[in-house]
Amino acid sequence: MKLEKYSIGTGDRFGKQGKAQLEAVKRAQESGTEIAIVWNKSYREHSIIHTDPVSVREEAESSVKALNWKGGYYVDADHISLTNVDLFLESSDFFTLDVADFTGKKAAEKEINAFTDKYRSYTGKLSVPGISEPLTITEEKIRNIAGRYLLAVQEAGKIYHHIEKSRGRENFITEISMDETEIPQTPEELFFILAAIANEGIPAQTIAPKFTGRFNKGVDYVGDSDRFAKEFEEDVCVIAFAVKEFNLPPNLKLSVHSGSDKFSIYPHIRKSIRQHDAGLHIKTAGTTWLEELIGLAEAGAEALDLVKEIYASSLERFEELAGPYSNVIDIDRNQLPLPEDASKWTGEQFASALRHDQSNPLYNRHLRQLLHIGYKIASEMGDKYLNLLEKHRDIVGRNVTENLFSRHITPLFL
Numbered sequence: 001m002k003l004e005k006y007s008i009g010t011g012d013r014f015g016k017q018g019k020a021q022l023e024a025v026k027r028a029q030e031s032g033t034e035i036a037i038v039w040n041k042s043y044r045e046h047s048i049i050h051t052d053p054v055s056v057r058e059e060a061e062s063s064v065k066a067l068n069w070k071g072g073y074y075v076d077a078d079h080i081s082l083t084n085v086d087l088f089l090e091s092s093d094f095f096t097l098d099v100a101d102f103t104g105k106k107a108a109e110k111e112i113n114a115f116t117d118k119y120r121s122y123t124g125k126l127s128v129p130g131i132s133e134p135l136t137i138t139e140e141k142i143r144n145i146a147g148r149y150l151l152a153v154q155e156a157g158k159i160y161h162h163i164e165k166s167r168g169r170e171n172f173i174t175e176i177s178m179d180e181t182e183i184p185q186t187p188e189e190l191f192f193i194l195a196a197i198a199n200e201g202i203p204a205q206t207i208a209p210k211f212t213g214r215f216n217k218g219v220d221y222v223g224d225s226d227r228f229a230k231e232f233e234e235d236v237c238v239i240a241f242a243v244k245e246f247n248l249p250p251n252l253k254l255s256v257h258s259g260s261d262k263f264s265i266y267p268h269i270r271k272s273i274r275q276h277d278a279g280l281h282i283k284t285a286g287t288t289w290l291e292e293l294i295g296l297a298e299a300g301a302e303a304l305d306l307v308k309e310i311y312a313s314s315l316e317r318f319e320e321l322a323g324p325y326s327n328v329i330d331i332d333r334n335q336l337p338l339p340e341d342a343s344k345w346t347g348e349q350f351a352s353a354l355r356h357d358q359s360n361p362l363y364n365r366h367l368r369q370l371l372h373i374g375y376k377i378a379s380e381m382g383d384k385y386l387n388l389l390e391k392h393r394d395i396v397g398r399n400v401t402e403n404l405f406s407r408h409i410t411p412l413f414l
């Protein structure tokens with residue numbers, strides 16, 4: 001299985017927007033750009049909503065059939081580890097091996113020595129095509145990088161070989177994610193991480209490093225976007241170089257996690273991938289759930305009331321909801337509207353506060369982040385929520401498609 005050059009991860013918390021999401025990718029195809037669609041759902045999401053990985057496969061297949069989609073599509077077991085991979089073996093054909101928890105933990109000394117010996121030939125000035133200044137590699141740097149990442153890559157190797165045994169080498173796509181770590185990886189680190197990945201025999205087709213800056217859920221990038229642009233471009237060049245040096249899959253590409261809504265860096269990403277003829281995987285999930293809320297708010301009446309109820313409960317249960325996402329949200333509670341005020345809003349006001357349009361003075365990124373993590377409340381409502389989604393599926397679906405196509409796919413790929 002070979003992942004296409006461009007792909008987009010379209011997580012869908014409640015499994016109802018598969019067709020609306022695919023519609024966005026289909027529109028891209030109609031305007032001449034092929035993008036593969038990847039339905040991703042993490043173990044974390046499954047356990048919060050109490051869904052089964054098989055449901056993602058069912059949604060994918062039924063959406064593909066309904067829209068007569070002939071392009072690439074996959075089901076991604078997102079952020080899985082050795083402890084939960086078995087749940088996904090049957091239904092997934094894309095596996096995102098999350099080894100962030102193992103970064104910073106040391107492999108055995110003799111393995112670090114062996115790694116350092118094996119790659120000692122890269123010490124000195126290392127010219128990477130596309131990067132103006134050569135990298136300066138020392139033996140100490142290689143040793144430090146091995147100390148920080150070798151164990152994590154060995155863990156990825158264990159998960160990979162476990163999946164390979166069950167599915168067969170050619171029948172799935174492998175991504176390695178290190179995005180949920182504290183410290184971003186430099187291009188030099190990425191180079192030796194890729195060496196380690198090749199060394200473990202993992203034919204990774206995408207890799208998700210942690211980039212500089214904040215990738216908060218559902219909102220724009222926070223940080224120095226010029227610095228990001230430089231780092232991203234260097235990563236692109238390092239990958240192309242490492243593919244040749246270490247004999248990795250030629251289509252290996254960067255994956256940008258928490259990739260939705262990072263509008264201020266999309267022009268940089270677009271420029272880099274075009275300039276270097278590189279691929280890209282952009283992973284999104286919660287942005288679709290927020291469009292469900294926007295659609296329901298616009299529908300008004302009981303649907304708007306339900307959105308207000310979800311907001312009020314999310315505010316009440318802030319700590320509990322924020323816990324699992326503490327590294328990837330920045331909410332200033334003083335900037336959140338009081339529930340008694342929000343309860344008086346019209347559907348249009350609510351949609352304006354929530355929709356990611358930074359030119360709208362009513363837009364509130366704190367409210368948006370809070371509702372991003374508030375999906376647990378909706379899942380507890382069960383049919384009450386799902387029935388309203390079904391009743392208003394046209395207006396919700398329009399928002400889902402429009403968001404992915406106009407705000408994500410167009411600036412990145414078209």
Ligand SMILES: [Zn+2]
Nearest residue numbers: 177179257258
């Ligand atoms: Zn991630």
